Amino acid sequence: MNCVSFIFGGWSSVLVVVIIGILVWWRIGRLEAIMIPVGGLLTLVNIPLKLVVSRPRPSADLVHILSQEQGNGFPGGHAFFAIVILGLLAYFAFINLKNRVLRMVVLAGLIALILLIGTSRVYLGVHWPSDVIGGYLIGGVFLTALIWFHQTYKARLTNRRL
Numbered sequence: 001m002n003c004v005s006f007i008f009g010g011w012s013s014v015l016v017v018v019i020i021g022i023l024v025w026w027r028i029g030r031l032e033a034i035m036i037p038v039g040g041l042l043t044l045v046n047i048p049l050k051l052v053v054s055r056p057r058p059s060a061d062l063v064h065i066l067s068q069e070q071g072n073g074f075p076g077g078h079a080f081f082a083i084v085i086l087g088l089l090a091y092f093a094f095i096n097l098k099n100r101v102l103r104m105v106v107l108a109g110l111i112a113l114i115l116l117i118g119t120s121r122v123y124l125g126v127h128w129p130s131d132v133i134g135g136y137l138i139g140g141v142f143l144t145a146l147i148w149f150h151q152t153y154k155a156r157l158t159n160r161r162l
Contacts, residue, residue: 001120002067008117009078013085014040020089031153032092035146039084042142046077049138058125065125076127079135080142082117086110087143091150 006012017040025033055074058065090110097103118132 001123004116004120005067005078005124005126008081013081017085020085024089024092028092028096032150035088035150036085039088039142039146040081042146043077043081043084043139045142046075046080046135046138049075050077055131057131058128060125063125067124067126069126073127073131074134075138076118076121076131076135078121079114079118079127079132080139082114083136083139084143084146086114087139088146091143091147 008016017037021033021036024036050072053074054072057069057071057073087110090107093103093106093110097106114136118136121127121132122129
């Protein structure tokens with residue numbers, strides 16, 4: 001659980017965005033690759049949200065804490081990041097993978113990873129379940145906006161070619 005938490009938080013999340021961006025550029029296209037770091041930057045919205053909500057993390061007298069974290073807990077940043085970045089990757093896989101079996105395997109794997117990230121944060125005692133759910137929901141709003149942008153932009157490109 002510590003490993004999953006580490007990979008999708010802090011400086012290593014930047015590396016995740018860069019690697020996914022390169023892979024998406026190589027396999028899908030430039031627009032989609034640019035959207036990955038844009039999604040990563042959008043997850044920085046989580047910082048002021050945590051300050052505004054100012055909800056503390058679980059304390060050691062209430063839960064068994066396996067990993068120490070500083071700052072406020074709501075919304076869960078790892079969950080927010082997972083939904084935006086891995087959700088965007090799932091969307092790209094859904095619309096681009098033609099092999100139905102491969103598409104379902106990739107989507108199932110990404111969904112499992114998103115759920116594992118949220119579960120790891122609760123398991124480690126650094127978030128309440130509601131913090132993680134809040135991160136998923138708020139991240140879902142940003143993911144929806146990114147998907148809307150992608151579909152709108154692609155439709156305009158298609159209309160120009162006609």
